Amino acid sequence: MSGALISRIQRFSLHDGDGVRTTVFFKGCPLHCRWCHNPETITPDRILMTHFEKCIGCRACLEACPHKAIVFDENRHFVKRELCDSCGRCAEVCFPEAMTINGQYCDVGEIMKEIDKDKELYALSKGGVTLSGGEPMLHADFIRELGSAIIERGYTLFIDTAGYVPFREFEKINDLVDTYLYDIKSMNPDTHRFITGKDNALILENVRKLSDLGKDIIIRMPIMEDVNDSDENISAAIAFIKELKSVRQIDILPIHKLASAKYRSLDLDYSFVEDRKETDKTVIRKIIERFVENGMNAKEN
Amino acid sequence: MKNHFREKKKQMFEEFDAFYSGYPADVSDILEKLDEEDRKEPDRTPYRLKAMQYRILSENCRVKVFRHCPFYFEIVSGIARGRLGAKLPLSESGFGSWIIERNRKINDPFVEFFKPYEEGYFLHSLSKFFDVTHIIPGYENVFAYGFNGLKNRVLDKLANESDPERLDFYKAMIQGLDAGMLVAEKFAAEADRMLKEENDPDVIRNLTRIRESALRCPKEAPRTFYEALNTYWFLHELLKIFDCLSIATIGHIDRELITYYRNDISKGILTRQEAEELIYYYLLITDGIFDYYEQGRDHLNANMALTIGGQNPDGSPVYNEITSIVLKAMSELKLVNPNVSVRVGSQDDPQYFKEIAEMIAGGCNNYSIINDDTAIPSLVRAGIPLEDARIYGTGGCQETVVPNKHHFMRAFMYINLPILFNMSLHGKTEDREYLEKLFPLAFFNEATNYEEVYRIFLKNFREYCLAVSAKFREYAPYAKIYNPLPLYSTTVDDCIDKGKDYTDSGARFYNASISLVGVGTLIDMLYTVKTEVFEKRNFTLKQLSDxxxxxxxxxxEERVRQYLLNRVKKYGNDEEELNRFAAKIFHDLAELSSGMDDGFGGRYVASLFSYNWYAKMGFHTEATLDGRKAGKAFSRSIGPSEYGKTIEISKAIHSISRIDSTEYPGITVLYLDMPYTRNRLNTQFYVDLLRYFMVNGGYVLQLNIVDRETLIAAREEPDKYRNLVVRVCGFSEYFVSLKPERQEEMINRNEASQ
Structure with missing residues (x-):
């Protein structure tokens, strides 16, 4: 049985589609969004996360590290990332969990075992399973296997994707998927490149194709003030989404600053978000109104 | 809440505040009269003594009628504001407690006996050997017969009675009923007197209704919705004072009053809006008469329970117009009290679920959800016939009890399980000596495998339960001597027919329970021993103990502690092995704390209700083998330990799926702190949550929905958050009035949840 590297499995997810869901976060993403709130999932590999506040100064990690990547400074450790290959030896001996490894190789059986625990809840709430990430579509072959197990149990299968993969990857699993939660970050290619590092043509083309096939789609638009909230962008998005045949809802997501601790634990820079203010409610409300005026079902998520 | 009612509430609360600020009232003249009568005839039998007290109190007591409250209930008894009664000293509990002061030599040795164990936080008793709190008076019998009707039933029995004790008992019953009727007449007279000086047309209408009603009720059975509603409060206060009780329940309003409501509506003498307003007043009285802003509290002095929903004796659902009014009132009024027990079963109307969810989403924090699918079978297991089990109510926090016919001694003995484990582990000498006076303590040190450790623990636990219940049983015969309850007994099924008091096995059903504190913590300790000591052999018992x-x-050692805390699996994480391991412990503890004779013809049943003792006992217990440091709170009721870890709602609920909560007729509670900003979750979510809890066999669910930032802000700037109500455990309080350590504990456990 094949497997995939899983960042985490989150039960009782309330904001990843209909009802109460279990969300499986895959590792690896072709985009590199500046505001990503799951930065640990961007890399396709295991990654070391540090939580300095939990360190009790026992120095067990120092002895365990084969690469001498850990340095102690006044009883606090830090990691020389250039030497660290996230082998996880330090995390193995770090009982206070000040050092942990994100990413665990799981096969279908292991994931299903966790998913099955809430089967009553899916039935009650009309919920199910959402595959997210990272970019789950990088794992289409594995999803073929996992998704078959999910729908065999009668759970709904949602895919939370940014869409930046060849369309043939969607074709591998399309028949299994109930709903796509499909991200559109910007209609403007330059803005899109600025936010994600990649062009948006493939993304827009893929969602159009999914729509042509009649797949159920929820569009998700993360909004950051002064980045992608311009009237032009929203107008373009409205015009584009209007043409799509099977979009049932548009979720507007304000960008928040909740990922600070994660960025710290990965020694990554979060100043792009931290230096900006959180998206104001009124901005979100206005955007929602514009969609609604155009006869579309938009809400805040 | 409609604006005009907000104004009415303000008027009533101002009037309450002005009046109750003078409490405790001086009643020394009445106390002297009681002493004098007692001196004249010091050898009265207990029932004659009580009859004398009824007479003196009713003849001499004063009553207070409020201009802005539609109900009459306040007897000026000398009780301090915010006390439920039935407690000493007399200076705080009023003339009702005269009898327990007079007879204190009966109760004092009982209190003395448990004192050293309480000081060591091994256990906690409520200093009483007969539960006078978690009881539900026979409101329905008063609705059916009125006091005159009850009196006639007693007179019939009296006519053919020759046994001297029963004669005394019946005469005391009659004296009690007469006393109650006299008190009602005083209310009528007081309203009449006030009317002569009153000009405000609204108040005149109010007082006129009180005067008319008090002349009739409770002498006769109530005829209208208003009279029945008033009967709850009147009877509650009358029994509280005249029988020295701390009754914490004001009825199962939707089940008991729906006929009155519908009759009045169909006759055109009541509108839905008028009924709503009366129910609002009825609910508001608790918050009005008690002072919940009294500072530095960590336990409640006054808790009042109200039951809604559930079933009728034939199994049909109760959910009706009154249920909906109460649910709506709950989300609008933002009360600290009463504590509403919302009974709901999987077969109930989806609309009922929706209304409950709306109440929760509306930000109400003073309710418990009780799953009928578990509660009813558990009461049947305790020996209650199905049709009686179906109408259970709650008396206090959320302790289930059958109204009109049941005495269920509850929340009266709490035992600290982690400390019992520690004692069996190391047996510190100074503690050991007095624990061994209670029961022979066996130690783990001889054990060569986990099964032996577990067997020794269970043996100690069983001995402990036997010893504690034996002490209660030893005192059971004194209940009818210490404080007999003839007036209360007139409302209870079978007491009149049997000629026996409620304190003397007169009621139809008796049960008792010992509340087990810290089971989740205990499970983690046992699992540590099983895996780390005997399977992996990473440590010896002695090493861990030291x-x-x-x-x-x-x-x-801190590194070892972190290992125990984070590398040994814990209950609540929803791993099948642990779920089964835990379920077996829950099962064994239920079995071993059950079955003992309670001394009233009933037997002990298991209970996991830990009240606030999970915290208090934890604060005074040394470190435990699960890696918990000394002085930290234990797990709560059926839930997992929240020490140093994240509680995920789905995992916590699913972790109990293997546990058979019907083995705990004394209830199990799952407390979930939900650090959600209220507006982020829709109503449907709460419906799903409730149903999921029910599917997993839960008994009582308590949610506390408040985000951590709000709690921290409230601690920093209490003045801005005066109305923030939080669920502590079984009761609610204003957050700002809690003791600092309790505020800290709430903030920490809120952080531990996600």
């Missing part, structure tokens, strides 16, 4: 005794403060 480190725990030392609070893991020795060199290198």
């Amino acid at each position: 480190m725990a005794m030392n609070d893991f403060e020795g060199p290198g």
